[in-house]
Amino acid sequence: MTRQTRAALAAILIFAGAAAILFAMNRPPICTCGEIALWGPVGPTQSQMLADWYSFSHVVHGLIFYALLWLVARRTPVEWRFLLAMLVESSWEILENTPMVIDRYRTATAALGYAGDSIINSLSDIAMMAIGFLAARKLPLWGAILLFIALELIPLVVIRDNLFLNIWMLLAPNDELRTWQSAAALAAWHLAGR
Template sequence: MGKLVPNRRTILVSLGITIVTVLILLAMDRPPICECGYVKLWHGQINDAGNSQHITDWYTPSHIIHGMIFYALGWWLFVRRVMGGENAARWGLPLAVLLEAAWEVLENTQMVINRFRDVTANFGYSGDSVLNSAADISWMSFGFYLALRLPVKVTVALVLIGEIAAALVVRDNLTLNVIMLLFPIDAIAEWQAAGGVR
């Protein structure tokens, strides 16, 4: 079974995509770092001004999981279905970085920021700092790397652990975020509010 092993060229393309994304976000007037004026390795509150402003937070597991999902998508496209071959498989990482980068740009548009405020647990969301977006792309790449190196069963177990841990601690995770963004469910909103999330 083939793997999505990047080479020097595709790693450089991935870095290039990340740099372009940073420039786009700066052009969108996103703050380079938290407007509090400092950088933290970890920020554990999801509904205050520091959320999505620092290097890691309770949404970091979601970005790692993105990488695992994008690895599976790339494997399906480049190995199993469309292109095939070792050279094509090397483009899995740039595809993953492009998808994550596109999300980071879309996520920081006023339309999506308002949607997060209206229907998800992030009622105080004001968008990401550029540092946080760049870190999110890096964490996604780490998830991609884990999916490349670990057995599928271990990767799936890590996805489940990440989702369950975030749900138990902050009553939010990737699955709940997607559901609430696309098809808001009152029962989920009420459960999140009961835990002080909303």
């Protein structure tokens, strides 16, 4: 069995393990609305469907993980660096769906009504990270940097949030920033009929 095959099997096990743990945590497999859709817009189905505006930030995770692991472990085979990135992302998806972090999102950010992710959304987020990691591996440096900038700017313009602001608000909440973000979130929820 080749190193690539072993790494692919290990990645599948990490992915399945994350799904099993999320299921054991009583996370809903799909949206509690009973629907499965490709896209969950800002509002009650966000973080419940296959993808949403925060999927972009998970691609950014992959870009960052590739860069950091290249810097600190470039002699380690890329397959093992990829598996480490999968473990970190899967661990985050599990931690993100604990009551402590869900409550932190509700109190520290503009995440109105956030109830955590469905399992299908969490698995999609892990897959998005993998896409970002693999894109960083294949793209020239300037291409990865442009992709990173685009994936941070587009959600910032559309939903007034991105990975940078998400981390900032979780670690050091800012009332002015929450108010600015909430205006967009409230408008989206109003459009969604809430």
